Amino acid sequence: MRKNGVSLTLALALHIAILLLFGLSFAPDPDMVKQQPMPEIIEATILDGEQIQAEADRLQKIEDDKRLAEQKHQDQLENARRTEQQLLQQAKKQRQLEEKKAQEAAEKLKQATLDEQKKREQLEAQRQEDVLKQQAAKEKQLQEEKEAKEVAEKQKQLAAEKLVQEKKVEEQKAAEAQAKANKDKQKAAEQAKAEQQKKDTELKAKAETEQQAKLAAEKAEKEKKIADQKVEKDKLAAEADAKAEKEKQQAAAKAEIEKKLIAEKAEKAEKAEKAEKAEKAEKAEKARQAKLAEDKAEKEQQAADAAAKAKATADAKAKAEKEHQTQEATAKAKAAADAKVKADSEAKAKAEKAHQAKLAADKAEKEQQAADVAAKAKAAADAKAKAESEAKAKAEKERQAQESAAKAKAAADAKAKAEAEAKAKAEKERQAQEAAAKAKAAADAKAKAEAEAKAKAEKERLAVEAAAKAKAEQERQAAIAAAEKAEKERQAAAEKAEQERQAAAAAKAEADKQASSAAQQAIMRKVQTAWTRPMTASQGLKCTIQVKLLPSGEVMDAVVVSSSGDTVFDRSAENAVRKASPLPVPQDKALFNKDFRVFAFVFKPE
Incomplete structure (x- = not known):
């Protein structure tokens, strides 16, 4: 638009200058206006020779002045033409300069667009890299959670397998008791249902009787009213027909409107009720799911605690049983050894028996004391192991809670960081989009101007191309006609040559036949002669x-x-x-x- 404005301004200035020059050229000369009627007066009143000569000189001067004015006018026109050419050249130079500036601006805009595109691609690559990093971190976190969950599930499974064996009998008993209770409950429900059905039947029969009596009374009352209305209606039939018809139409219209309003209200109420029910159902379902999840988590925790406790108890019990078996085996071995020693002692000497018995008694007393000490030590060790196990379980629980809190905090921090980065990135993208939009608008404006110029050039090119195509088509048709003519002439010549060839071939064949026959006869004669x-x-x-x-x-x-x-x-x-x-x-x-x-x-x- 700036280029067109400058051109328009120069054109207007040029036209104004030309108009001013033409105005000055055709302005009336005061001398010519004053002295124009004088020749008539002189011709009418003066016949003196000097005056005639003076008048002739004056007229010659007027002609010279007129010629000079005409020459001046031509010079002014030439100057105006030169001025116009100069202005046109200046306008052309200005237009070329503006086109060059526009082209440079377009190149700069193109480069800026390319830079912006490159920047956007870099931002997109960075965003994808960030997304991949977040996905990798998330997958790692999920893998860790999965492994922890698998360990917990394994522990829960082991605990559950142990609990299953212990609770199997209790569950069977509970199932039998529940089945019996259900059976009793079902029987009581069936009895209550039968009694309720009986009551409902009686109430229904009573209600039907009352309804029939009420309907009969209403029918009688209605028939009485109808009879009264009929008498009144017959009396005012002529006046009431038109009025009734009008009121009927109004009532029908009103009823239709009310019906539509009621239907719309009912539809709105139904939609609102459905929405409210859906919302309540959704809330109830969410609450139920949350409750189930909470109960499930609590049950799983209780099961895990019970499993750990049962495991500790079972381990302690197994350890005690093993030690007891070891002591029994030791006692049995010792008893066998003592019996053998005793038998040997009895066989050797009776005197040694008393001494051995005393030694055995002393030894048994010492062993009993050692067993008591061992039992006390075992009880203390068991108590210590139990306390350590409980402390370890408590510490493990606290560690897991701390780990969960740390993971939750890390997840929250990562989420906050990701949100902040996403927000900053979105802002950058928005700014980039705004810059791209501005660049696109400028590019669109330039593209529009270029498209218009291109369309004009294309139109001219198409006109030239159409003329060239028409000429080429004309030449092609002429060439086709000439080629067809040449082809026909060639075919005619070929046919003629073929006919001549066939005739020559036939003549040659006949000549060959005659020559062959003559040669055969000559050969036959020469052979017969020889x-x-x-x-x-x-x-x-x-x-x-x-x-x-x-x-x-x-x-x-x-x-x-x-x-x-x-x-x-x-x-x-x-x-x-x-x-x-x-x-x-x-x-x-x-x-x-x-x-x-x-x-x-x-x-x-x-």
């Missing part, structure tokens, strides 16, 4: 001889292929062919190769 009849040859003998010749007619070979039955005659025929060499053959090589290089003929002398 043949010497054998003494034993009888009349009427004949044989077929195959002959191989050189192009000169020299006989290479002559063989009887169909015998006459007389060997001497056959040999004489072969000798006659060889003797007649060279045979007279045609000079045409093609005919020779075809009919005489290798041929057979019947030799039958007359």
